[in-house]
Amino acid sequence: MSDPSQSPHSSASSLPGFDHVLRSWDTRHEQYAVKILPGEYYVTITDEMITTVLGSCVSACVRDPDTGVGGMNHFMLPGDNGRQHNKWGGDDCLVTRYGVAAMETLINDILKQGSRKARLELKLFGGGEVLRMETNNVGKRNVEFVRNFVRLEDLAVAAEDLGGPSPRKINYFPKTGKVMMRRLRSLQKSVIVDQERSYASGMSKVESPGEIDLFD
Numbered sequence: 294m295s296d297p298s299q300s301p302h303s304s305a306s307s308l309p310g311f312d313h314v315l316r317s318w319d320t321r322h323e324q325y326a327v328k329i330l331p332g333e334y335y336v337t338i339t340d341e342m343i344t345t346v347l348g349s350c351v352s353a354c355v356r357d358p359d360t361g362v363g364g365m366n367h368f369m370l371p372g373d374n375g376r377q378h379n380k381w382g383g384d385d386c387l388v389t390r391y392g393v394a395a396m397e398t399l400i401n402d403i404l405k406q407g408s409r410k411a412r413l414e415l416k417l418f419g420g421g422e423v424l425r426m427e428t429n430n431v432g433k434r435n436v437e438f439v440r441n442f443v444r445l446e447d448l449a450v451a452a453e454d455l456g457g458p459s460p461r462k463i464n465y466f467p468k469t470g471k472v473m474m475r476r477l478r479s480l481q482k483s484v485i486v487d488q489e490r491s492y493a494s495g496m497s498k499v500e501s502p503g504e505i506d507l508f509d
Contacts, residue, residue: 308406311335326464329367334395336364336402340468346477347419347461349432351392351439354416354465354472355399357408363467364403368395369431371438392438415443416472417453418463432456 307316307327314335319326325341331350335343343365345352356363371392404410420436436455443450454461454474464473 308336308338316341329365331367331369332395334364334366334399334402336362336399336406337467338362338406340466343465343467345463347463348421348423349419349435351417351419351435351455352463352465353396353399353439354418354463354467354470355403356414356467356470357403357412358414358470359412360406360408361468362403362406362408363465363470364399365463365465365467366395366399368392368435371434392435392442396439396442410446410448413448414470415448415450416465416470417443417450417455418461418472418474420455421457421460423458423460 307314311327314333315328315330316325317328318324319342322342325339327335327337327341327343329335329343329345337343338361340361343354345365345367347367350367350369352365352367354363354365368391400410400413403413417439420432420439422430422432433456439455442448451470452472459476462475462477466472
């Protein structure tokens, strides 16, 4: 992906409130690609691709097929004991790292664009058992949480790929609902595990991997 200022569509813009999310022109798909990291989410009303890499984290891809409005989140932990309300605050305010807030915030922002809850289509990914030394099994807990959430909210799940031993790269196209998923190699897995451990320890900013191209 190249610098958006060099693209033929550099004048296109994201919705207000999402200018902090990394966005660039993807020459392969000939559209903007938006990269989200743990604790982030993104909603779009245009034809964009949203991409992320998941280890034990889970992403929900949500859209309204009638309006074409959709988005994706990326959360690491099932619940937020503190229930803080500052989405993008500092080290202690990354509320959207938690599943409940990540799901509610993403859905509410889609509904604000004229969509209807009854029409929403969900596709769920992630929750891999990549941190094998963990006793609390974050990936499994994330899978249990998101399945319970959609059941309690009576939401329609069109597809899912949850659990298992491998990290995943996800490319989501909200306008059409298409998802491209790729399971990642062992070397890439170690990078994602390190990233998630750093994020879980309380870092407010998580950098994407540098040496390994996870977002080609």
